[in-house]
Amino acid sequence: MQPTPSPDSADQPSDLFAYAVLLRTLNRELNRSTLDFAHENGLHATDIHALSVIMDSSAGGDAPVTPTRLREELGLTSGAVTACLDRLERSGHVSRVRDSADRRVVHVVYNSEARALAREYFSPLARATETARAKFTPAELTTVAAFLHALNTELAAERQG
Amino acid sequence: MQPTPSPDSADQPSDLFAYAVLLRTLNRELNRSTLDFAHENGLHATDIHALSVIMDSSAGGDAPVTPTRLREELGLTSGAVTACLDRLERSGHVSRVRDSADRRVVHVVYNSEARALAREYFSPLARATETARAKFTPAELTTVAAFLHALNTELAAERQG
DNA sequence: ATAAGATTGTTCAATTATTGAGATACATTC
DNA sequence: GAATGTATCTCAATAATTGAACAATCTTAT
Numbered sequence: 001m002q003p004t005p006s007p008d009s010a011d012q013p014s015d016l017f018a019y020a021v022l023l024r025t026l027n028r029e030l031n032r033s034t035l036d037f038a039h040e041n042g043l044h045a046t047d048i049h050a051l052s053v054i055m056d057s058s059a060g061g062d063a064p065v066t067p068t069r070l071r072e073e074l075g076l077t078s079g080a081v082t083a084c085l086d087r088l089e090r091s092g093h094v095s096r097v098r099d100s101a102d103r104r105v106v107h108v109v110y111n112s113e114a115r116a117l118a119r120e121y122f123s124p125l126a127r128a129t130e131t132a133r134a135k136f137t138p139a140e141l142t143t144v145a146a147f148l149h150a151l152n153t154e155l156a157a158e159r160q161g
Numbered sequence: 162m163q164p165t166p167s168p169d170s171a172d173q174p175s176d177l178f179a180y181a182v183l184l185r186t187l188n189r190e191l192n193r194s195t196l197d198f199a200h201e202n203g204l205h206a207t208d209i210h211a212l213s214v215i216m217d218s219s220a221g222g223d224a225p226v227t228p229t230r231l232r233e234e235l236g237l238t239s240g241a242v243t244a245c246l247d248r249l250e251r252s253g254h255v256s257r258v259r260d261s262a263d264r265r266v267v268h269v270v271y272n273s274e275a276r277a278l279a280r281e282y283f284s285p286l287a288r289a290t291e292t293a294r295a296k297f298t299p300a301e302l303t304t305v306a307a308f309l310h311a312l313n314t315e316l317a318a319e320r321q322g
Numbered sequence: 323a324t325a326a327g328a329t330t331g332t333t334c335a336a337t338t339a340t341t342g343a344g345a346t347a348c349a350t351t352c
Numbered sequence: 353g354a355a356t357g358t359a360t361c362t363c364a365a366t367a368a369t370t371g372a373a374c375a376a377t378c379t380t381a382t
Contacts, residue, residue: 020283022309024191024217030316034188036320038236080370083368104331104378106331136308145179159194239359264348
């Protein structure tokens with residue numbers, strides 16, 4: 001492996017810079033993987049990003065996805081979210097369900113027919129992750145997971161402050 | 162793909178699943194950070210993603226960015242790339258320079274005036290990364306960097322195969 | 323209760339981005 | 353030097369997004 005420059009000197013700025021490049025490269029790789037999948041399935045970038053939010057949200061036991069949540073998460077206007085959900089609903093991936101408690105609210109639910117598509121979307125990322133993981137010890141992988149979690153927490157905090 | 166852990170069998174699948182969620186969450190956080198910055202500067206998502214490619218490419222000593230490279234990297238058609246570069250050029254972020262060797266080719270270069278903007282774009286990510294990094298030892302950080310590098314390599318390989 | 327105000331999501335016309343099929347200029351190959 | 357391939361651009365058609373107005377529902381204060 002020849003990953004990072006200057007491994008011995010504790011050069012803080014350049015290490016930080018190297019990290020930024022690594023993270024942005026990762027970001028682009030993931031976006032591209034997402035986009036390739038989108039194109040293969042006749043979907044658009046926005047639709048897949050919305051699906052990603054809906055997927056991980058239902059997996060993580062988070063609060064149910066609503067148009068407002070999607071608006072914040074995707075950085076779209078309310079009209080664009082409505083259009084996006086119209087497309088996803090028309091293509092059979094999601095359904096809109098009125099909340100019984102607050103009848104203004106719409107829950108976006110993932111149709112069971114679309115789970116095969118989700119698995120397919122997962123698979124390239126899963127394959128690459130698996131291969132990368134195989135090169136590290138369990139202890140190292142725990143460290144990496146802890147770092148990713150910490151970074152996600154910091155990034156989430158950053159946007160609120 | 163159920164997150165249900167089975168203590169007897171290997172934790173491998175559920176660990177992999179946890180990693181996928183961590184990575185996609187990171188992907189969304191980075192995209193949101195990017196988008197927020199875009200909105201604050203009157204730019205669109207596509208333009209910023211293009212700038213990200215141009216930034217890291219000039220930083221990494223890679224081959225110079227061309228419209229074709231952007232087309233592949235952003236998953237756009239050639240017409241859309243032309244429009245995107247028109248916008249970036251009009252707003253003063255980049256310039257088009259004809260290659261002297263192959264005069265069909267256009268090099269997209271980052272204007273020096275735009276570097277301040279780039280730093281500003283970096284800063285939220287840098288701040289969050291720095292805070293996260295502070296929680297780990299140098300040895301751990303080296304491991305994390307190695308993993309990120311390995312993952313990027315695998316993801317890049319995935320899209321070619 | 324009821325009215326005023328805030329919140330959630332939709333509609334719709336105007337704007338903007340993207341596509342997709344050419345066209346152009348240059349390079350390479352035979 | 354003609355033919356083929358490559359890199360980029362042009363432009364009309366299509367599709368997505370904005371932004372403001374709207375309807376429906378919840379909340380709060382009186």
